[in-house]
Amino acid sequence: MTILAAIIRQLGLAGCITLGLLAFYEGIPGAAAIPWLSGIPVIGELTTGRVHSYATGQVRLATAELVSIAERDALVAQLALERKRAMAAAQSFDELTNRLEAQNAANDTLSKKLEDAIAADRGDDGCTWSAGDLEWLQQH
Numbered sequence: 179m180t181i182l183a184a185i186i187r188q189l190g191l192a193g194c195i196t197l198g199l200l201a202f203y204e205g206i207p208g209a210a211a212i213p214w215l216s217g218i219p220v221i222g223e224l225t226t227g228r229v230h231s232y233a234t235g236q237v238r239l240a241t242a243e244l245v246s247i248a249e250r251d252a253l254v255a256q257l258a259l260e261r262k263r264a265m266a267a268a269q270s271f272d273e274l275t276n277r278l279e280a281q282n283a284a285n286d287t288l289s290k291k292l293e294d295a296i297a298a299d300r301g302d303d304g305c306t307w308s309a310g311d312l313e314w315l316q317q318h
Contacts, residue, residue, distance in 0.1 A: 206225050
């Protein structure tokens with residue numbers, strides 16, 4: 179106690195208040211080097227200082243915001259990729275549908291042509307052999 183009284187006499191009340199505020203805001207020099215002191219709730223703020231505690235809190239907030247911005251950017255990029263894939267799939271589906279319709283139309287045309295040819299064929303030449311066919315059968 180006598181040491182405190184001597185310091186107050188030497189510095190005066192204004193000097194002691196200034197020194198106390200400086201220690202409160204900037205921290206106690208050298209005490210921040212002790213790692214376990216900053217973990218104690220009230221003493222930790224006095225050792226590291228209010229400025230450092232506030233700066234640490236702001237860094238923590240900014241880092242959290244940066245992470246959320248990075249996550250948002252990643253999700254936006256993923257969404258753009260999924261939209262691109264969906265557009266490509268829809269375009270492929272449309273192309274395949276058009277090809278299928280064209281193939282069905284061609285099949286219908288060929289079926290109609292075959293049915294017309296069958297209907298027009300009235301000949302009774304079902305199983306006739308030409309002389310060349312008979313000669314080929316004899317040789318083989």
